[in-house]
Amino acid sequence: MLEPVRMVKVSVVGPKEYLEVTSNALYRLSSMHIEDYSEEDEYFRIGEPLEKASRLSKFLVTVRSLLSHAGIKDGYEPERTFSVSELDRELDKKVGELEELITSRINRIRAIEEGLRKIADERRVIYPLKALGVPSELLAGYRNLSVFVGFVRANPFEKLIEVTKELEVFTADYAGEMVVAVFVRKDHADDVLKVLQEFAFREIQVPEISVSYDERLKQLEEEERSLRNELEKLNDELKRYEGENLDLLLALEEHLSIELEKCELPLKAATSKYAFVLVGYVPEERFGEFERHLKEVSGGKVVALKISDSRWDPPTAMKNPGFAKPFELLTTSYAVPKYGEVDPTLIMAVLFPIFFGFMLGDIGYGLVILGLGLWLSTKFKTEGWQALLKVLKYSAISTIVFGFVYGEFFGFELFGEESLFAKFLGHESEIARYFAELHPVANRLHDAPKLLVLTIAIGVLHMALAYVIGIRNVAKEHGWKHAVEEKFNWLMALISIALIITGFIINNIAGVPVFQMNAAYLLAMPFIAGWAILTIIGEGPMFLIEYLTLLSNTISYARLLAVGLASVGFAIAFNYMAFEMLWPSGPVGIVVAIVVFLIGHVINILLGILDPGLQSLRLHYVEFFVKFFEGGGKLYSPFGRRRKYTKED
Amino acid sequence: MAVEGMVAVGAGLAVGLAGIGAGLGEQGIGAAAVGAMAEDPGFFGRGLLMTVIPETIVIFGLVVAFLLMFM
Numbered sequence: 001m002l003e004p005v006r007m008v009k010v011s012v013v014g015p016k017e018y019l020e021v022t023s024n025a026l027y028r029l030s031s032m033h034i035e036d037y038s039e040e041d042e043y044f045r046i047g048e049p050l051e052k053a054s055r056l057s058k059f060l061v062t063v064r065s066l067l068s069h070a071g072i073k074d075g076y077e078p079e080r081t082f083s084v085s086e087l088d089r090e091l092d093k094k095v096g097e098l099e100e101l102i103t104s105r106i107n108r109i110r111a112i113e114e115g116l117r118k119i120a121d122e123r124r125v126i127y128p129l130k131a132l133g134v135p136s137e138l139l140a141g142y143r144n145l146s147v148f149v150g151f152v153r154a155n156p157f158e159k160l161i162e163v164t165k166e167l168e169v170f171t172a173d174y175a176g177e178m179v180v181a182v183f184v185r186k187d188h189a190d191d192v193l194k195v196l197q198e199f200a201f202r203e204i205q206v207p208e209i210s211v212s213y214d215e216r217l218k219q220l221e222e223e224e225r226s227l228r229n230e231l232e233k234l235n236d237e238l239k240r241y242e243g244e245n246l247d248l249l250l251a252l253e254e255h256l257s258i259e260l261e262k263c264e265l266p267l268k269a270a271t272s273k274y275a276f277v278l279v280g281y282v283p284e285e286r287f288g289e290f291e292r293h294l295k296e297v298s299g300g301k302v303v304a305l306k307i308s309d310s311r312w313d314p315p316t317a318m319k320n321p322g323f324a325k326p327f328e329l330l331t332t333s334y335a336v337p338k339y340g341e342v343d344p345t346l347i348m349a350v351l352f353p354i355f356f357g358f359m360l361g362d363i364g365y366g367l368v369i370l371g372l373g374l375w376l377s378t379k380f381k382t383e384g385w386q387a388l389l390k391v392l393k394y395s396a397i398s399t400i401v402f403g404f405v406y407g408e409f410f411g412f413e414l415f416g417e418e419s420l421f422a423k424f425l426g427h428e429s430e431i432a433r434y435f436a437e438l439h440p441v442a443n444r445l446h447d448a449p450k451l452l453v454l455t456i457a458i459g460v461l462h463m464a465l466a467y468v469i470g471i472r473n474v475a476k477e478h479g480w481k482h483a484v485e486e487k488f489n490w491l492m493a494l495i496s497i498a499l500i501i502t503g504f505i506i507n508n509i510a511g512v513p514v515f516q517m518n519a520a521y522l523l524a525m526p527f528i529a530g531w532a533i534l535t536i537i538g539e540g541p542m543f544l545i546e547y548l549t550l551l552s553n554t555i556s557y558a559r560l561l562a563v564g565l566a567s568v569g570f571a572i573a574f575n576y577m578a579f580e581m582l583w584p585s586g587p588v589g590i591v592v593a594i595v596v597f598l599i600g601h602v603i604n605i606l607l608g609i610l611d612p613g614l615q616s617l618r619l620h621y622v623e624f625f626v627k628f629f630e631g632g633g634k635l636y637s638p639f640g641r642r643r644k645y646t647k648e649d
Numbered sequence: 650m651a652v653e654g655m656v657a658v659g660a661g662l663a664v665g666l667a668g669i670g671a672g673l674g675e676q677g678i679g680a681a682a683v684g685a686m687a688e689d690p691g692f693f694g695r696g697l698l699m700t701v702i703p704e705t706i707v708i709f710g711l712v713v714a715f716l717l718m719f720m
Contacts, residue, residue: 334694449719452712552705555712559704562711618701621694 002342005283005636007033007314012278012294014302019276020050023265025297026278027258028648030640031290033315034280037270047266047276056263059095060256066102067249070242077381078645082251085649094252098245105238112231119224123217125204130213131174134181139206146189148182149206152199156180159198163191179204251645258641265639279307281314281636314339317636323394324349326387334621335631340476342469344620344629351462352391352616357398358455359563359612361444362571364410365605366399392609395616407440410601411571415440423579444561444568451561453505459557460498462624463550467491470628485538490627493531493547497554499524553623563615567608574600660714667710674703 010032014022026032037046087094128151129136139147155178157169167184180201184192193201209216242249270277282290282304291304316339318328327349337343360366373393377386407413412420416439421432442451467487475483503520507513535543574597582593682696 334698448715452715552709556705556708558708558712558715562708614697614701617697618704621698622702 002344002346003319004337004339004341004343004633005317005319006285007281007317007339007636008284008287008306009309009312009314010280010282010287010290010304011307012280012302012304014276014298016271016274016276018298018302019047019266019269019271020262021297022276022278022294022302023050023262025294025302026265027262027640029286029290029293030638030642031286032278032280032282032639033636034265034268034278034639036268037277037279043272044270044277045272047269047271049266050263053260053263056256056260059091060253060260062095062099063249063253063256066098066242067253069102069106069238070246070249072246072250076246076250078247078250080247081643081645081647082248082255083647083649084255087251087255087646091252094248098249101241102238105234105241109231109234109238112227112234115227116224116231119220119227122207123220125207126213126217126220128172128174128179128204129206130217131172132170132179132181133172134170135212136206136209139181140208142183144186145183146186146192148180148184148193148196148201148203150180150196150201150203151177152180152196152201154178154199156182156196156199159195160192163195164188167192247645254643254645258643258646261639279309280639283317315636316343316633318343318345320345320349326390327352329384329387330391330617330620332635334625335629336633336635337629337631338633341473341630341633342628344469344625347465348620349394352620353394353398355560355616355619356395356612357400357402358560359615360395360399360567360608361402361406361564362408362410362567362608363400363403363414364408364601365567365608366396366401366403368605369399369609370396395613405441406444407438408444408568408571411568411575411604413440413443416443444564448561448565452558455557455560456501456554457498458560459554459623460494462557462619463494463553463627464491466624466627467494473628473630482538485534487628489531489534489538490546490550492527492534493550494554496524496527496531497551499527501554556623557619559615559619563611567604567611570604570607571601574604656717660717663710663713663717664707665710667707667713671703671706674706675700678703 012022012026012032026034037044040046129139129149132149139149151174155171157171160167160169160182164184167182167188169183170181172179180196182192182196211219265278266276268278270279287304287306294302294304316337318331318337320328320343324346327345330348330352331337331343331345357366370393373389373396377389377393380386380389403409407415409420412423414420415435417436419432419435421429421435425432427433427436444451467490470487471483471491474487499520503518503524504514506518506520507516531547532544535541535546578593578597578600582589582596679700682692682700685692686696
């Protein structure tokens, strides 16, 4: 929690013949983040992939091309998993068989699609020729005549007879253009073509057909119908085959990629003539198991050693309890924490939903969003979506809780004299009277000034926490002196700001001029002085300007209230329009009122997910993270992966 | 005009003008951030962060409006 998993740097050394055994063992352990070996020298070179790699990659290409045709949906759940030994045994046979079954059909489908394209092309040509009314056998095959058939912009006859009088021109209108056929003696052909080109002539390739246009069209139609039937049949068959074999294909794909990865392990190793060396990081708590397992499988020939290296740059493996896991997505989309840094995911997992709920705070909206989250999480199964939807669900629950605090339900007041029940059941009803006696903890509209102060207080505490973590980070990396000069000074500045705001509020309540001296202002002085001295020593006088940034950061937390008020404002406006203005005006008004109510609240809920989400994220990213979080680590990705479609024996 | 009226106009101006200011600030940053994200989706976090930074201006306006209306 709060800190990444502790790593040790290890090197795995053994004779070259044991590389394959080692590769299998490392894959099964799935705990070593291997660093690529890159500096070749006299003795050590980058290893070469194992022999079977090329055969495997050929199979893999086939399987992937079959899979790409099958088009699998995201989050597909396999019905059965295959064992590795079973796949190994049948690999050659199965891949060959599937290839034949599926590839032959895919090829036939391509041919049919080509045929359909040809038919469409021919049809595109025949229709204008049919409009022209000259049979196709008359349009070609003369010894002394040239025939030009095509589209032109306008009738070229007048211009053509200027070239020669010995010609014959047929024209017809087709689809907004003019089709023309010009018959002319061969010796005038070039001149005629020039004239035609002035009319933007586009030639039509006259097809060789022996029957009339109508008959040919009928033939084409029949041909198309039979091709389409065949295509449909093939596609059905293909779908059935792929459906029946989908799990197998997926298992094969997974198995082959895993085997290929194992074969390519030598590419990360330094190898000499007889030995290999792998360097990487293993979580400290798993090192014992790691060492033992390698010794076992190799009969003591392969050894794993902890090493202390000057190039100590371990990957970050975030370690968070289950409920906070989805929030790692939010942390890493800002940056991956460095190995030595505090991982803020857990803090964010607690505070993000609270901030979200604080802003939105409506029982009705919370329920809708919770329902939406639950529904969507059955639809989108990928890891990223699931994480995001979990964040949404936590936020929705927090929204419901804050809804009770504020006593709001779709913008209506739930408790008090003006409660929802009083509005619709009348003030006399039992339930209305019961709810009228209850009061919300805080009514956002009436208690806005108090809540404003509360948000600022939340902000001060939130940022103070950030500075405390910052002090710890800097102390760990550069020592306590730097921590005091660079982070503790800002904590003092923050306290002074809190005191100044307190003084401001005290004066305001007391009704005296704002800047009249009081105890809080006085108390702030030593903190400001301490901050100024430490800052000038540690970071230079220019940093004094940053005091204002800190002030703006503090006020920035007012958005916790502001965003919520905007949302309530919308809701109240829609409710007013629907139930006060439209509802009383008769049956049509009631229908319109319902429409307005629904549309208004749908928009408001969508905004209510987006805006509090973004704002809560912003408060963490901008106001919180910046004060301690540097990031720039690399994520721990051990050699090996989880199997989904296959299982080891 | 009554004092309350002037106060309301002032509050409106505070939020409205601050909003315009924030919008002007965000337009350039937003465009650049989206451009950077198209090149490298990993920029999302920091792009979002940069884009929302000017938004504090609106909050200032809002706080001023609050002080005017409630205090």
